[in-house]
Amino acid sequence: MRTFVDEIAAHAAREPGRIAVTTPAGELTYAELTARVDALAGVLAARGARAETVCAVAVARGVDAVIAVAAAVRCGAAFLTLDVEQPPRRLAALVRSGGADLLVTTTALAGRLRLPVPGRPVLLDRPEAGAGGTAPAGPPDGRALAYVSHTSGSTGEPSPVLVEHRGLDSYLRFVARDFGLGPGTVALQVAPLGYDASVRDTFAPLLAGGRLVVVDRSAVLRPEEFGAAVRDHGVNALLSVTPSFLAFLAGRPDGAGLLNGVRLVVSSGESLRPFLAAGGRSLVGGRLVNQYGPTECTMTSTRYEVPADPATGSDVVGTPIDGVVVRLLDEDLRPVPEGATGEVCIGGNGVARGYRGLPARTAECFVPDPSGPPGSRLYRTGDLARSGPGGLHLLGRRDRQVKIRGHRVDPAEVEGALLAHPGVTGAVVTPAEDGRGRVFLVAHVTGDLGGTDDGALRAHLAATLPPHLMPRRFVRLAELPTTRSGKADRRALADAAGRS
Known part of the structure; x- marks a missing residue:
């Protein structure tokens, strides 16, 4: 099949001098980008990379990360991108559960991270002698x-999701087509590496022949530097922003000015409703698209074009994208009546293969589609929704998962990390909302913690968890309240935290 990297190479053949990537260090043409991708693909192929080989990419944000991912695809292998700012112990867990066969990194990062990937790493700052340069099949x-992309898991460990090419390539082509991306597109990379949104951020504009602007992550998060990047590079598309990020911009007196010239803003990862209810739509002068979809369904399953004067009574995520089927089903996988609440179950091109090494969870979540053709499957998202004006209206979850700053979070993962602390005997993590509708975590803990302050608990968690899993508050209790069945009374804890 023809991959998105083949499309990038086709742009290089037609217009070799067109700028593909802009960074603070300079620019790279499509011809230069393709040449470097093919050279690294030759190295990976020489090391045995082929179909089903998982290449872990542990490099800092920049051109090397773009090249490494594209090279893995070019030689027929798969990629597992890592955010090298995360704790090394967590990254080690990700490469183990993700089944990494080969590591692409730099000398400095290889020494600092010491990731448990078999064989010698491919070091981008030390070219290998005798390496090829011919693009493999x-x-x-x-x-x-x-x-491979990880989600927060109820087992306390991240779950590795296996996404196939038919889902990824179909999706990236849809993004380019539906949003009208092309040679005039200038997109700023916003999403952090290590999360699937960064794949859309990076490769949809390149597949369309546009220009990708990559700046330091810290610059994206500082309003003045973000605004300067948009202005100086003529950015006109933001393909992966979260509602939290938009609300952050909206809270500034110069918020609208920071988006001057941006014609397309694509939001995903969490509810857009609080931002819209606060009047945030006026911040975005161009198109604002609200996307919805789990990692298990290749990033996006539905999208909603937010009108200039949106209704804010519900969380509207729209209609299915091309090649995707969305069904609202009851517990027995039967369709619910029109207007009734059901679980969002997704089928079609984007449904992933399943979870690596987790057959029971795969069987529970990826089920046969009773209304589809033979062999078709549905992914049970756990999200509840109903049909209404504009398409799908999300109503909540049937489990404990929440969205925080665009990341799907299962509190059990945080509870497991807390219980690994020698002084903690009990831990329950509940979600809460601040006055602006932003979700955060509250950790309720028991144990002999008289000499352990909140800073020490945070330091313990930071050794294994990324920042979005860090509780904002810690509540210390003599004992955890329980229900009549003896289980932790999470509702009582959440209500008490909301009152305090």
């Missing part, structure tokens, strides 16, 4: 593994 078919 692409994957044999659309069912080949494209990438």
